[in-house]
Amino acid sequence: MIHRIGMMVAALGLVAGAPSARAQLTLEDFDNLDLGEILDTEVVSASKRLERSSEAPATVHVVSRAQIDARGYRNLEDLLEDIPGVEIQKNSVSEQRNQISMRGIAGNEKFIVLLDGHRINSTTGTPHVVGANFSLANAERVEVVLGPASALYGVDAFAGIVSIYTRSGVGIDGGEVTGSAGSFLTSDDSIVYGKQISEHLDIAVTVDMYHSDEPVLPDYYRDDFAWYRDVYSKTGLVQKSPFEKDELVATGTPVEYEAPTDAHFVHARLRSENFEIGYTRNREAHSSSIGMRPEYNVYGKGIRFDIGLETIYADHEYTPNGSRWSIEGSISKSTYRLDPSTVFVNTFSSYERAYKYESGTSTTVEEQLRLDVTESTSAMVGVSYQDLTAIPKTGDLPFPYDEGVAPDAQDEYYLGTDILDGDGDPLTVYQDFFFVQYQNYGVFAQVQSDVGRSLILTAGARHDHNTRYGSSFNPRIGVVFSPTPKVKTKLLYGQAFLAPSPYKAYQHYGSFVPVEDPDTGEVDDLLGTFWHLPNPDLEPEYLRSFEAGMSLFVVDGMVIQAAAVHTIIDDLIVNEISFDQEFKGIPVSVVERAINKGRAEIDGATASVMGRFRLGSWRLSPFGSYAWADGNVAGGRLPYTAKHTLKAGLEARRGRFTVTPRFLARSKTYQSTDAGEEASNEGFAVVNLFARIEDLIVTPTWDVAAFLDVRNLTNHQYYNVSQAAGEGFVATPQDPIRFLVGTTVTF
Numbered sequence: 127m128i129h130r131i132g133m134m135v136a137a138l139g140l141v142a143g144a145p146s147a148r149a150q151l152t153l154e155d156f157d158n159l160d161l162g163e164i165l166d167t168e169v170v171s172a173s174k175r176l177e178r179s180s181e182a183p184a185t186v187h188v189v190s191r192a193q194i195d196a197r198g199y200r201n202l203e204d205l206l207e208d209i210p211g212v213e214i215q216k217n218s219v220s221e222q223r224n225q226i227s228m229r230g231i232a233g234n235e236k237f238i239v240l241l242d243g244h245r246i247n248s249t250t251g252t253p254h255v256v257g258a259n260f261s262l263a264n265a266e267r268v269e270v271v272l273g274p275a276s277a278l279y280g281v282d283a284f285a286g287i288v289s290i291y292t293r294s295g296v297g298i299d300g301g302e303v304t305g306s307a308g309s310f311l312t313s314d315d316s317i318v319y320g321k322q323i324s325e326h327l328d329i330a331v332t333v334d335m336y337h338s339d340e341p342v343l344p345d346y347y348r349d350d351f352a353w354y355r356d357v358y359s360k361t362g363l364v365q366k367s368p369f370e371k372d373e374l375v376a377t378g379t380p381v382e383y384e385a386p387t388d389a390h391f392v393h394a395r396l397r398s399e400n401f402e403i404g405y406t407r408n409r410e411a412h413s414s415s416i417g418m419r420p421e422y423n424v425y426g427k428g429i430r431f432d433i434g435l436e437t438i439y440a441d442h443e444y445t446p447n448g449s450r451w452s453i454e455g456s457i458s459k460s461t462y463r464l465d466p467s468t469v470f471v472n473t474f475s476s477y478e479r480a481y482k483y484e485s486g487t488s489t490t491v492e493e494q495l496r497l498d499v500t501e502s503t504s505a506m507v508g509v510s511y512q513d514l515t516a517i518p519k520t521g522d523l524p525f526p527y528d529e530g531v532a533p534d535a536q537d538e539y540y541l542g543t544d545i546l547d548g549d550g551d552p553l554t555v556y557q558d559f560f561f562v563q564y565q566n567y568g569v570f571a572q573v574q575s576d577v578g579r580s581l582i583l584t585a586g587a588r589h590d591h592n593t594r595y596g597s598s599f600n601p602r603i604g605v606v607f608s609p610t611p612k613v614k615t616k617l618l619y620g621q622a623f624l625a626p627s628p629y630k631a632y633q634h635y636g637s638f639v640p641v642e643d644p645d646t647g648e649v650d651d652l653l654g655t656f657w658h659l660p661n662p663d664l665e666p667e668y669l670r671s672f673e674a675g676m677s678l679f680v681v682d683g684m685v686i687q688a689a690a691v692h693t694i695i696d697d698l699i700v701n702e703i704s705f706d707q708e709f710k711g712i713p714v715s716v717v718e719r720a721i722n723k724g725r726a727e728i729d730g731a732t733a734s735v736m737g738r739f740r741l742g743s744w745r746l747s748p749f750g751s752y753a754w755a756d757g758n759v760a761g762g763r764l765p766y767t768a769k770h771t772l773k774a775g776l777e778a779r780r781g782r783f784t785v786t787p788r789f790l791a792r793s794k795t796y797q798s799t800d801a802g803e804e805a806s807n808e809g810f811a812v813v814n815l816f817a818r819i820e821d822l823i824v825t826p827t828w829d830v831a832a833f834l835d836v837r838n839l840t841n842h843q844y845y846n847v848s849q850a851a852g853e854g855f856v857a858t859p860q861d862p863i864r865f866l867v868g869t870t871v872t873f
Contacts, residue, residue: 166679171240171269171289173574173584174278174494174506180614180677183574183584183604185211185689187270191293194262196747196777197786198816198835200314201336202239202260202268202288208775208788209270210732210751213767215795215846218417218858220470221431222253223387223410225766225849228272228285229691230728230755231669232766236624238282240289241406242395244439248462250486250516251282251627255433258389259410261334263304263316266293273691274622274671277586277602280510280568284624284669294397295320295328306868308835312338314866326399336389340413340861344383344420347843347859354383354420365421367473367655368852369716377477381426385413402441409434414470422473422853431482432465455493462486464519466526473853474656476637478541480522483529486628488514502576510568518560518632533559540710542638548648553640555652555710560632560660564594572602582606590623595666598623612680616689618673626664630699630720634660638712654714658701661719670694684737693757695726700760724760743780750774765798766847768809782820787839789813797847797856807857810844828873835866 167190172182179186187209189199199205203224206212215225222234235253239246239260247254262268268290275283298320305315313336320330344351357363362380366373388411395404411432415423439458445451464484471479494508520527523538538557545553572586584604591597602620609615636657640649675689700723707717734751753771757764775788791811796804815836823830838861845857 166677166685167267169269170291171287172271173572175496175504175574181582181606183582183602183606183616183618184275184620185272185616185618185673185675187272189268189270191266193777194265194268195818196779196784196816197775197788198818198833199262200835201258201262202290203257205262205268206256206270206288207790208749208773209272210734210773211272211730211753211755212270213753213771213792213795215766215849215858216860218846218855219849220414220416220418220423220854222255223257223412223416223431224255226256227767229693229730230757230764230767231285231693231695233285235282235627235629236284237286237288238279240287241393241437242290242292242402242404243441244404244406244437244456244458245460245490246406246408246435246437248435248486249460249488249490249512250462250514250629251625252462252484252486252519252629254435255410255412257410258314258334258336258387259391259408260290261316261332261336261391261408262290263302263334263391264292264298264318264320264330264332264393266291266297273618273673274600274602274620274669276590276598276600276622277588277620278570278572280570280588280590281566281592281598281623281625284622284667292332292393292395293318293320293330294395295330296322298330300873302870302872304868304870306833306866308866309864310339310341312864312866314868327397329396330394332391332393334391336387338387340385340387341864342383343385343859346862350855350859351420354425358420358424359383364424364477365473368422369655371421375477377424377471381424383425384427384429385416385425386430387412400443403439404441405436405438407434407436411465414468415472417848417850417858418472418854424471424477426471428467429469429471430467431470432468433463434465435460435462437461450498452496453493454496455491457489457491459489460487466529470522474635474637475522475541476639478522478524478637480524480541480635480637481526482520482523483527484517484519484629485529486514486516488512499573503573504575505571505573507571508569510566510570512566512568514562514564514566516562516628518562518628520559521557521634522637523557533557533561540638542640543652545640545649547650548643548646553649553652555638555712558634560628562594562628562632564592566590566592580608592625595626595664598666598668612678614677616673616675618671618675620671620673622669622671624667624669624699626666626699631662631664632660634658636709636714652712654709654712656716656718657707657709657714658718659707659709661721664699664720665697665722667699667722668696683739684735686733686735688731688733690731691729693726693728693730695728697722698724698726698760700724726757726759728755728757728759728764730755730757745779747777747779748775749777759798762798763796763804765796766849768792768795782822783817784819785815785817787813787815795847797849805847805856807845807847810842812842812844812860813839815839822869828871831870831872833868833870835868836863837861838863 166180169179172184213227271287301319316334322328363374392407414431415425437460441456443454468482492510540555543555568590570588574584587601600621605617638652641651643650673691678686732753737748755767770793772791793809796806818833841863848854848858
């Protein structure tokens with residue numbers, strides 16, 4: 127069924143004028159189209175059924191293939207930056223690089239990413255990188271559902287869902303090769319190929335490769351990197367810790383600043399009429415010092431964070447002839463892996479090379495029955511089973527983890543303990559490795575009914591039982607009322623839960639230092655200055671959301687949408703600081719643990735507008751949004767989300783040429799610190815520009831398009847807030863102007 131829906135929406139995309147070597151609208155065609163039909167497209171992810179976005183029991187933003195091409199979105203990070211209510215703090219987190227907030231709910235683990243209906247971010251809840259590793263080279267459309275979705279999708283569908291639907295082999299019918307090059311030795315190259323093999327079988331394959339040396343930020347932000355330029359690069363000296371700034375540590379010969387990014391994305395699908403198998407893999411590696419101050423972190427070659435996820439799946443669908451019911455199901459296996467080459471060199475590791483490792487595997491089986499009860503009422507029931515195993519993120523390891531050897535046989539010790547005391551006795555403390563295995567059983571149901579022509583009611587719920595943390599029940603209710611054909615109003619209520627992932631519950635990091643006897647001057651003990659310690663007793667976070675929304679289809683070529691949301695989150699997982707504790711029997715000055723503590727209340731509102739009109743020979747499609755967010759988290763200011771955000775853009779097309787400027791302005795954004803201090807960046811505005819020309823070269827069998835992508839067009843120096851505390855930037859320097867030029871050959 128999924129592929130048939132994809133073909134329906136693909137057809138809709140062609141009607142909307144998606145740039146294509148085989149189908150291109152004339153301006154006369156454009157004049158005859160109804161804006162409501164173009165912008166009120168059909169979606170699947172909000173209810174797991176085909177419906178108009180304006181009638182779905184959720185706020186759904188749909189980005190078509192035409193918009194992806196016109197705006198120059200190469201990956202999911204590019205696209206999400208333009209979605210109302212979504213905020214990205216770029217280059218601000220050493221592990222995930224970018225931190226994403228949806229309606230004030232911050233964290234890359236608090237929404238799920240689906241590709242053709244299958245999850246492609248960590249299924250065990252580890253925060254995931256969202257960047258060039260999620261390519262849109264073969265995306266037919268992307269649906270972004272804002273708000274809780276656990277009533278259908280279960281764990282981690284907390285703040286929303288991002289669902290990518292790809293083109294089938296029939297839809298591609300040939301190939302596309304894109305090559306590009308730009309500033310800082312950046313390249314983003316892809317190959318997309320699809321073909322119908324037989325009457326009932328087709329195949330599609332996508333490969334995307336990304337690399338960038340990235341800007342040398344000390345050359346652009348001299349004050350922020352003054353320590354690197356004036357001290358470290360000349361002496362190799364760094365500060366011991368944010369608590370001991372006056373004590374300097376010699377790290378040896380200084381290493382040259384390097385912070386490259388590498389990513390790849392692979393996807394293949396083989397489809398028949400009622401069966402489909404697929405494979406996807408994404409991987410991303412970046413500097414593990416991103417967002418961190420050079421006083422406490424080393425930027426250099428090989429100091430990197432490297433993650434990957436691999437999924438293989440099979441879908442089936444059965445609909446008897448003439449029946450009013452159907453069965454759909456899937457089985458998938460996903461593996462998340464933090465590469466053993468991942469290494470940090472920072473204050474937490476006492477500036478030794480600290481390696482990391484993590485892995486998680488899940489096998490998921492889901493079956494659902496759909497039934498058309500009457501012409502106006504449909505029902506769906508489903509069951510799911512997951513078997514999950516995880517080795518949570520390890521402590522700081524002195525050498526890379528060997529996946530071929532049992533953890534306890536690797537002689538991995540905690541940094542700083544591989545020493546002898548004054549009597550020649552070892553003080554070595556060996557690493558704790560955790561292994562977590564658990565299962566999740568879910569059952570869900572949903573009923574949707576058209577009550578007359580102007581009222582649609584949706585009611586659904588899901589019950590999950592997890593062998594690690596117990597049971598959760600999450601209902602949803604949706605009322606969509608249309609007082610006129612051009613006005614749609616929504617009243618929505620939903621609940622969701624966020625699991626205490628093995629990552630959150632078991633990760634630990636820190637190091638020990640030797641302590642000398644004041645009388646003899648010999649080492650007689652160990653001390654930890656800072657440790658983040660495990661807490662396996664964490665419980666889920668629970669969310670309740672109340673939303674009212676409206677869509678207004680204006681006759682003269684404009685659609686206005688607005689929504690207001692109130693969100694309550696209980697049992698928040700936050701970090702708590704304590705002093706003078708012990709770990710492994712060794713005194714620790716400062717201890718940090720994740721705990722369930724407090725409540726968050728978040729209020730938000732968005733208003734967006736989309737239009738379409740002609741100005742002479744130009745076809746203009748403006749889009750824009752304003753978002754407001756406020757609230758408190760555990761008694762403090764709402765972090766990682768600006769109170770005021772303005773986004774705007776204009777797709778301008780004339781003949782074969784399209785140019786799209788985009789504008790982003792955000793007010794001051796705050797960071798939460800463990801000490802309860804208030805820290806923030808300053809408000810900023812940034813302009814991006816994308817231009818594309820179709821049919822630059824045309825032959826009977828292939829044609830060439832060319833494009834130019836410019837980020838930070840005005841070369842503005844601006845900052846996002848960091849997730850780190852004293853060891854990181856409060857406000858993280860952002861990239862200077864950067865260019866990417868490329869061509870796409872379609873055959």
